[in-house]
Amino acid sequence: MVVGEFVQKRQLIIVGGGPGGYNAAIRAAQLGQEVTLIEKEELGGVCLNTGCIPSKTLTHAASQYSSMPHLKELGIHTEAVRFEWPAFIEYQKRTVSGLQKGVEALFKANKIEIIKGTATFMSENRIGVDSGHHYEMYQYENAIVATGARPVMPQGISRTEGKIIYAEELRNLKQVPGHVVVCGSDYIAIETAMAFRNLGADVSLICRDDTFGLDESIARELNRVYKKAKIKLFKKAELVEASAGGETVTITLQSEKEKVTLDADVLVLTERYQPNTNELGLEFIKVTMDDEGYIAVNEYGETSVPGIFAAGDCTIGMRLASKAIKQGKVAAERIAGIASAYSLAVVPQVIHSTPPIAAVGLTEKEAREQGYEVKTGQFAMGGNGFASLSGQKEGLAKMIMDAKTDLLLGVHMMGAGAAEMISTGTLALEMAAREEDLSYPVYAHPSLSETWLEAVEQATGKAIHLPPERKKETATS
Structure with missing residues (x-):
């Protein structure tokens, strides 16, 4: 291995090219920072290469295949329908490759330097990079750790390829x-x-x-x-x-x-993961981590060491690309001198199943445990006109509110359109919406979003497409 003779100076070094890392890199470059990103594998990280995008390509293909019986009901006959796994895998690869090239093009346009190799922190302002045949030392002003996490087998279970x-x-x-x-x-x-x-x-x-x-x-x-x-x-x-x-x-x-x-x-x-932090040398420079190796950060993405930030699955908390993206952008903005911060109090969760599931805010159980006097509204997708005509009648929408103030506490949905519609629930929670804020607007008809209106109105006994609740009979003497 050839060792570089000089310590090279860099303004901002980012370790890891997944959603947290590459979003931080581009945002920092937009703000005038000179950015160097170190990645030992492929740009885009697990999310783009082996996680989010490949898995959602699979769920999309499976959902499309399962919709074939409904096409026949509509009079659309597709004879000898079959699913070919090799053809699907090729499509999946093309999709990933196309998105990866898009990220690479953005890096080039923003003049972001990419270094292939394994990074190790040597001190609070120095990092070494081993590329396998060459070793270089870099001195930085700020650094962002965005190395993600990797799956691990349960104790006593051995991974077997293909099985x-x-x-x-x-x-x-x-x-x-x-x-x-x-x-x-x-x-x-x-x-x-x-x-x-x-x-x-x-x-x-x-x-x-x-x-x-x-x-x-x-x-x-x-x-x-x-x-x-x-x-x-x-x-x-x-x-x-x-x-x-x-x-x-x-x-x-x-x-x-x-x-x-x-x-x-x-x-x-x-579901078992561990953070990719064990070989970074963070313990030597006193970066605070929990017992599993996840990095502790504040609402600015700052670690316990000044000048070192962290984002994504390597930090304590939920494993979501949306979290990584937000943390990465905030870290870049703080480094550039912008008073930016984030909160993970209201983060939407989306499950691309059939039908899809999406949620944001408190569950009914969580709301009660936190001391709220809860009222809920619920409406089945089967009662929605557009869901019926499109053959997507599975699922329901549920609204959770504070009975005293009508404040919206949580939005939960299983059914067609859930993944796209949950952003409206996230915005409503961020703006402290109440029952009136959701029931007052005019909703498009026919549309899947009307399930939300009916769920809100059901909480107050106003839902049109639900029969009135039977009143409990009281015993008379």
Whole structure:
């Protein structure tokens, strides 16, 4: 290995080219910073290359395939419909490649320097980069750590290529498996289970938390949809062991009631991750991290060390690209002298399942636990005109409000349009909207958004497309 003779000076160094890193880089360049980004793999990080984009390409393809029966109802006949996994994988690769080239073009346009290699902090203002055949030392004014996180296997379970895998490895499969077992209680597990069921696979889902962290009304509806789709759900269960032999994976799980053994073609694990911070040398420069290695940051993205910021999945908190993007931009703006900050109090969650699920704010349970006197409104998608005509009648919309002040506390939706519509709920919560703010506007008709209006009006007994609630009879003497 050749070692550089001189310490090279840089204004801003960003370690990691995922959503947090590349958004920070572009924002910083817009603000006049000279930016150097260090990435040891591909620009775009896990989200673009193996996570968000590939997985949502899969859920989109599966959703389109599952919509074929409705096309026949409309009089649209597509004979000999079939799904070809190799063709899909090629489409997935082209999509990822196109987006990656777009990011590269933006870097070039913003004159951002990209260095390929592994970074290690040597002191509070110096970082070394090992490119495999060359080692260079850089001195920086500010740095942003955006190295993300990686999946890990549960204790006692060994990864086996093509058989016992992470969700990020689904793109490496050669065909749609006959039986897929998914183990996880997160949004990735929900998406993966329904996608493969829509593509014709038998699916079993092992989950510790049968609510998947969702509002109880949405969780019940999801359980109903799974039952209708014939997805085998093992609730409040733990994976005990798994081993791959020949063409089969043998899986043992422990549920509340019994120990069960399953045979499957593939076992997909979704929810265990650890931050990519263990080889950065952050402990030597006294950056505060929790016991798992996640970096502690404040609302400005600052770590405990002046001049060093962090963004994304390597920081304490939720693992969402939206969080990483916001943190990265705020860090870049603070470095450039702008009084910027962020809050993770109101962050939308989107699950690209069939039907999609989206939520923002408090669940009904959380609202009650926080001491609110809660009132809720709920409306089924089956009662919406546009959902009916488009054959997308599964799901519901639910509004959670403070009964004393009518303040909106949470918005939860399962159904067509949920992913796009949740931004309206996020904005409403940020602006401290009340019941009147949601019921006063004129809603387009026919539209999926009318489910929100009906849900709000149901909370006050005004919903048009719901029968009146039966009054409880009181005993008379």
